[in-house]
Amino acid sequence: MNNLYIPRITKVLKNEPLTPSVNLITLQTPRGFFRKSKMAFSPGQFILISIFGFGEATFALTLNPQNYRTIKIAVRNTGGVVTSKLTKLKTGDTIGLRGPFGNSFLDFDLENKDLILVAGGTALAPISALVEYICNNRKKFQNVYLLYGAKTPEDLIFKKYYSEWKKKINILTIVEIKTANWYGPTGFVTGLCQDLDINPFKTKVIMCGPPPMLKPVIEKLHRLKIADRQILISLEARLRCGIGKCQHCTCGENYVCLDGPVFEYGKVKNDI
Numbered sequence: 001m002n003n004l005y006i007p008r009i010t011k012v013l014k015n016e017p018l019t020p021s022v023n024l025i026t027l028q029t030p031r032g033f034f035r036k037s038k039m040a041f042s043p044g045q046f047i048l049i050s051i052f053g054f055g056e057a058t059f060a061l062t063l064n065p066q067n068y069r070t071i072k073i074a075v076r077n078t079g080g081v082v083t084s085k086l087t088k089l090k091t092g093d094t095i096g097l098r099g100p101f102g103n104s105f106l107d108f109d110l111e112n113k114d115l116i117l118v119a120g121g122t123a124l125a126p127i128s129a130l131v132e133y134i135c136n137n138r139k140k141f142q143n144v145y146l147l148y149g150a151k152t153p154e155d156l157i158f159k160k161y162y163s164e165w166k167k168k169i170n171i172l173t174i175v176e177i178k179t180a181n182w183y184g185p186t187g188f189v190t191g192l193c194q195d196l197d198i199n200p201f202k203t204k205v206i207m208c209g210p211p212p213m214l215k216p217v218i219e220k221l222h223r224l225k226i227a228d229r230q231i232l233i234s235l236e237a238r239l240r241c242g243i244g245k246c247q248h249c250t251c252g253e254n255y256v257c258l259d260g261p262v263f264e265y266g267k268v269k270n271d272i
Contacts, residue, residue: 009030010028010033011095013091026072039065042065042105045100047073055082058240074122074157113141117146119146123234126208127146135167146169146172152177200225204230206234208233228269229265232264233265235249239261243258254268
């Protein structure tokens, strides 16, 4: 069993740009890192990445949760020490891993429901694992919508996966700033929250994004008669140590790393 305090050593297999500021890093899975089950990890979980001599940071596990061979993370270069080093890694470089940690979107009874997945910017990273799980298990769910927004078309991540995802779910994208080659809608994600073919009383919403995005979207959802208890929110952006020691991620009486990062909105709405 993994020691939560000791990083497992792994190698970088690939480091490729997703956008001008976000890289997709593929790592070799250390032996025994994922416990044997139907999935390597569960959508919504996270890991900690260590750059030896510089520090560590938390990242959502992305894309196919049934892939045991590799681990993929989306890293936005924020200018910090760890993210700057990560985006410059080369094939064969060595880093450390801890995890996987946290609960999952799947812990909240999503089967046989209409689903609305809402993400903004790089927050599509944790949602992407749920999208791939749904696509691989499509018969378990009713109508599924992904509502995704970014600042510009160039900031939309995982674009090469959209064509496959569209075969199984509905994808609606929007950008704040239009460019010459953009023919879709402009504005905010709230502009996508209409004309959805759902049963509001049998719907679950899964959200991850910057705080300014969340409340306006939730107000729109309330108009669709979707209650707070039907809305799940990932607070993975608050994570730090991952094991409840640093207290950076406290949310009311909850620790995001120990009790989340996925919560029913109604239980944390007064604390975010």
